[in-house]
Structure formats: structure tokens, C-alpha cells
Amino acid sequence: MRNFASLAAGVALVAMAAGSAKAAEEVEVLHWWTAGGEAAALNVLKENLAKEGVSWKDMPVAGGSGVQAMTALRARVTSGDPPTAVQMLGFDIRDWAEQGVVGNLDDLAEKQGWGKVIPEALQAFSKYDGHWIAAPVNVHSTNWLWLNKAAFDKAGGKEPANIDELIALLDKFKEQGLTPLAHGGQPWQDGTLWESVVLSTGGMDFYKKAVIDLDPAALSGDQMKKVFDTMSKLRTYFDPNFSGRDWNLSTALVIEGKAGAQQMGDWSKGEWLRANKKPGTDFVCMRFPGTQGNVLFNADQFVMFDVGDAKRDAQMKLASAVEDPAFQIAFNTVKGSVPARTDVPGDQFDDCGKKGIKDVADAAKAGTLVGSLAHGYAQPGAIKEAVFDVITQHLNGQIDTATALKRLPEAVAAAK
Numbered sequence: 001m002r003n004f005a006s007l008a009a010g011v012a013l014v015a016m017a018a019g020s021a022k023a024a025e026e027v028e029v030l031h032w033w034t035a036g037g038e039a040a041a042l043n044v045l046k047e048n049l050a051k052e053g054v055s056w057k058d059m060p061v062a063g064g065s066g067v068q069a070m071t072a073l074r075a076r077v078t079s080g081d082p083p084t085a086v087q088m089l090g091f092d093i094r095d096w097a098e099q100g101v102v103g104n105l106d107d108l109a110e111k112q113g114w115g116k117v118i119p120e121a122l123q124a125f126s127k128y129d130g131h132w133i134a135a136p137v138n139v140h141s142t143n144w145l146w147l148n149k150a151a152f153d154k155a156g157g158k159e160p161a162n163i164d165e166l167i168a169l170l171d172k173f174k175e176q177g178l179t180p181l182a183h184g185g186q187p188w189q190d191g192t193l194w195e196s197v198v199l200s201t202g203g204m205d206f207y208k209k210a211v212i213d214l215d216p217a218a219l220s221g222d223q224m225k226k227v228f229d230t231m232s233k234l235r236t237y238f239d240p241n242f243s244g245r246d247w248n249l250s251t252a253l254v255i256e257g258k259a260g261a262q263q264m265g266d267w268s269k270g271e272w273l274r275a276n277k278k279p280g281t282d283f284v285c286m287r288f289p290g291t292q293g294n295v296l297f298n299a300d301q302f303v304m305f306d307v308g309d310a311k312r313d314a315q316m317k318l319a320s321a322v323e324d325p326a327f328q329i330a331f332n333t334v335k336g337s338v339p340a341r342t343d344v345p346g347d348q349f350d351d352c353g354k355k356g357i358k359d360v361a362d363a364a365k366a367g368t369l370v371g372s373l374a375h376g377y378a379q380p381g382a383i384k385e386a387v388f389d390v391i392t393q394h395l396n397g398q399i400d401t402a403t404a405l406k407r408l409p410e411a412v413a414a415a416k
């Protein structure tokens with residue numbers, strides 16, 4: 001790990017430096033925030049940095065959950081030319097830290113007291129070997145359900161409390177002539193749906209046993225059978241064009257009233273807001289039925305690559321801008337996430353945001369704030385991919401439930 005000692009002091013020095021020195025500062029940022037709501041949120045950061053005299057070289061790599069972005073990153077690092085800063089999740093952060101190619105943010109973190117305001121569950125990934133190596137932007141969570149309010153009201157307006165009630169609601173959407181459940185068939189989206197179903201089916205204890213502990217009995221037993229049976233049932237509520245569709249296009253179907261619901265993380269709210277839709281009026285956000293009290297989190301973090309002394313002050317300015325409380329509000333109200341800092345007031349957030357903030361705080365206290373598998377916070381990449389393979393093959397009808405139950409523990413063991 002590159003030691004960035006004295007960088008916090010460097011930030012102050014550069015702030016005093018001449019205008020010409022400021023103009024020379026630039027950060028190249030690799031990210032996958034290319035959907036409307038995501039890009040709008042990212043603009044807040046670009047603008048804040050511009051005010052600091054740091055210009056932004058954009059390296060967007062489209063593809064939900066960053067699968068393609070991480071491939072692009074590997075190519076850049078392999079060719080000896082890493083970007084200045086990279087949006088990253090969970091175990092990927094750890095992997096790059098292990099390679100010894102990322103910068104140490106200790107001085108800045110110490111100066112700004114990150115340790116006191118970033119939840120422990122995030123710090124476990126923002127720090128490596130006791131050193132800060134990532135600046136967390138937000139806390140997203142995956143166990144959400146998004147409903148078109150008009151369709152929902154027509155269907156009786158009662159929030160489903162469990163999977164059976166969800167199925168009943170989807171049947172009502174079907175009667176209205178809608179696509180009941182807007183799903184995009186990509187492995188990470190299949191995984192995002194699956195982990196909500198796991199949580200709903202067996203509660204947090206089961207999620208921990210199966211997904212965190214990778215207990216072979218939990219991965220192949222009766223509860224997991226129920227999970228796969230539910231996945232098959234939910235599949236019957238997708239539209240014929242679901243395969244390969246990007247998540248934001250599925251959100252658009254619900255926004256336009258062509259579909260009733262979408263299961264997706266709270267970045268989906270960014271799309272609703274971007275379309276000028278209001279929570280409680282145009283859409284309903286609720287925890288995926290049967291998962292209230294539990295939060296499967298993912299958190300976007302920025303990792304600074306060691307690209308030499310000339311870029312360090314700009315890197316520290318980026319990290320500092322990310323942890324600025326006003327930025328945490330301005331960004332996360334647009335993005336759909338909740339602040340990574342627990343000391344940021346929630347009064348400027350809409351009702352979904354307020355619920356998100358409360359849920360995360362309550363779950364952190366109760367020990368039910370647990371990493372999302374689909375977004376890299378539960379297992380390293382190889383295991384995540386192995387689980388995705390089984391989920392996706394099953395969801396697409398290439399293997400039946402009995403085969404999925406046999407393959408899941410085998411695939412996990414082989415990936416370990």
C-alpha cells in the first residue's frame with residue numbers, strides 16, 4: 001500500500017497555491033454511473049470538485065453493479081496505467097488493496113474523523129490492514145420493492161407482508177393487463193432478486209447461514225428449495241423481453257405504468273426522481289415483502305490508485321469532497337442512497353430516504369445490517385459469480401430446482 005503521509009497537509013498547501021497550480025489538477029474517475037439518476041448524482045461531485053479547481057476526466061463504463069467497469073479496471077492496471085480514482089464495492093476493494101496498488105487515506109481520515117461517523121459494517125471494507133484505503137459515498141440496500149402507485153391503489157393499496165401476499169398483488173397487476181414484475185435478466189439482477197427472496201424466506205439467520213457462512217446444508221436444504229421454487233414462480237410474472245435488459249429500463253416500465261413492480265436496490269429511486277415522480281404520490285417504496293428490519297447493504301466507495309505524487313493532492317481533494325456532509329446530502333438525495341456518514345441530518349431526504357436512513361441505523365444496532373452478495377459485500381468475486389451461475393441457469397429454466405440445490409454447494413466449494 002502506498003503511504004500518503006502528509007497528504008492532508010498537502011491539501012491545505014494546494015488550497016493556498018496559485019490559480020495556475022489549481023488549474024493543472026485533474027482526476028480521472030472510472031465509474032459505472034451512466035443511468036439518468038446516477039449521472040445526475042455524479043454531477044454533484046463533478047461540480048463540487050470544479051469549485052475546488054480540480055477538473056474531471058470521465059471514464060464511464062456502463063453496466064449495472066460495475067461488472068464491466070471492473071473488467072476495464074483490470075485492463076488499465078495491467079497495462080500500467082490505472083485511473084486516478086475508481087468507484088468500487090466490497091471485496092473488490094480488498095482485492096486491490098492486497099495487490100498493493102492503492103493509496104493510503106489515513107491522514108485525511110484521521111483529520112476528518114471518518115472513524116467516528118462511518119458505520120463499522122462499511123469500515124470493514126474501507127480499511128485494509130488497519131489503514132483507510134477507500135472513501136465511502138453512500139449506503140445503498142438491495143431488499144427494496146418499487147411499486148407504481150396508481151396500479152397499487154387499483155390493486156387495493158395494501159403493502160404485501162410476505163411472499164404469498166406479493167404473489168397475490170402480482171396477480172392483481174396481471175388482471176390490470178400490466179407486466180406484474182419488471183425484471184432485467186442479467187446475472188447481477190437475478191442475484192439481487194434472489195438475495196431478497198433468501199432473506200424473506202428464512203430471515204436474517206438463514207441469509208447469514210447460506211450466504212455469509214456458505215453452510216452446505218443451508219445452500220441445499222428445504223428453505224433453499226422454497227427460495228428456488230419462489231424464483232420459478234416470480235419468473236412467470238416477467239414480460240417476454242426481460243432477458244438482458246438493463247435495470248433502469250425495467251424501472252422505466254414501472255414509471256410509465258406498463259409494469260406494476262420492480263425488485264431493485266434504492267438506486268432505482270434515482271430514476272423515479274429524474275422522471276419528476278414523487279414517493280407516496282407516484283410510487284411506493286417498501287422493503288421487499290417479509291424483510292422489514294433487515295438491510296442487505298452495498299456502499300459505493302472511491303479508491304485512489306497510486307498514480308504518482310503529481311496526482312495526490314487532487315486525489316485527496318476528491319476523497320475530502322466525498323466525505324463532506326453537505327455533499328453527502330446533495331448526492332444521496334439524488335442517488336436514492338443514504339449517507340455513508342451517520343452524523344448527517346436526514347431532514348432534507350424524502351420519505352423513502354428517511355425510511356432508508358432509519359432502517360440502516362436500526363439494522364446497524366440490531367446486527368441485521370449485512371452485506372449484499374449481488375453487490376460484492378458478502379463474498380469475494382469468484383464465489384459471487386459461482387452463485388450467480390446457478391441462479392441464472394435456474395431462472396432461465398436451464399436447470400430445475402433439484403439440480404440447482406445440488407449445484408449450489410458444489411459451485412461454491414469449487415470457487416473457494
Ligand code: GAL
Binds near residue numbers: 066
Ligand atoms: C450498484 C451500485 C449503485 C448503482 C447500481 C446499478 O452496485 O452500488 O450505485 O449504480 O449498482 O448500477
